[in-house]
Amino acid sequence: MPEQTTWFYEKTPFDRGTSLGVKIVRKIVEKRSAFQTIEMYDTVDLGRMLVLDGVIQLTEFDEFSYHEMFVHVPMNSHPSPKSVLVVGGGDGGMVRELVKYPGLERIDMCEIDGDVIELSKEHLPFTSSGLSDPRVTLYVEDGAVFIENHKREYDLILIDSSDPIGPAEVLYKRAFYEGVKGALKEGGAALCQCETIFFFLPLIKNFISAVRDLFPRLQYMNTLVPTYPSGMIGQMVCSLGPDFSSPVHVLPEDVAKGLRYYSPNVHRAAFHLPAFAEREMGL
CATH class of the missing domain: 3.40.50.150 (Vaccinia Virus protein VP39)
Known part of the structure; x- marks a missing residue:
């Protein structure tokens, strides 16, 4: 069977018609705080990644x-x-x-x-x-x-x-x-x-x-x-x-x-x- 690939896609804020895809290993956190949805992922090539309301805030890579x-x-x-x-x-x-x-x-x-x-x-x-x-x-x-x-x-x-x-x-x-x-x-x-x-x-x-x-x-x-x-x-x-x-x-x-x-x-x-x-x- 072909390998199952899991990707996270960020749509560029304000609907700019572009998207960035990041290949992920697993989601380690998803929490709805009083203000926003907080997610953290382990990725294949970019290390750990923090996402707020669907927008990438940082990766360990850069x-x-x-x-x-x-x-x-x-x-x-x-x-x-x-x-x-x-x-x-x-x-x-x-x-x-x-x-x-x-x-x-x-x-x-x-x-x-x-x-x-x-x-x-x-x-x-x-x-x-x-x-x-x-x-x-x-x-x-x-x-x-x-x-x-x-x-x-x-x-x-x-x-x-x-x-x-x-x-x-x-x-x-x-x-x-x-x-x-x-x-x-x-x-x-x-x-x-x-x-x-x-x-x-x-x-x-x-x-x-x-x-x-x-x-x-x-x-x-x-x-x-x-x-x-x-x-x-x-x-x-x-x-x-x-x-x-x-x-x-x-x-x-x-x-x-x-x-x-x-x-x-x-x-x-x-x-x-x-x-x-x-x-x-x-x-």
């Missing part, structure tokens, strides 16, 4: 590129980061990278869905390993409410959200970024997940229009992530001052030797966009 760029770009661009807030990021990947910096004094993570945190601790040790660091404080609550109660407390705010549907939709609204601005210290900056230039450029332009007058400097960078739509993902830097397009620190050797994607050269290159995206964004 999550490092997303998390390294989201953390090491701002950590090496801000003059002296001491306090960082992660909004979302329940899998722990952002925190794993942040705890590599001994100079960080405070790392807060605010995730609305506590089930994502607990299941990641149990099934995703490769991303959740930093959550036990003594500098890390976990808050299970709505990030939009949290920031309103923490004015001028953070040098960096990293908004590791899923797509702007379901529980993450509020994290793309102007009102949320008004709160983000208020939670930043002078000269601070926020980074947010900002989709792909090939499939979602109109969404990106709408976001720019919504927040342009809140932040003196907006900068968009690209990161290659094969299991995300079009094989890449963007992050928007919303800065109250510093230019994030080039590193201002020498990357510590003990940090650099453990990295697989980020480097100073990749940092600089990420902010050089294709001509069509530069024209459309007008940054």
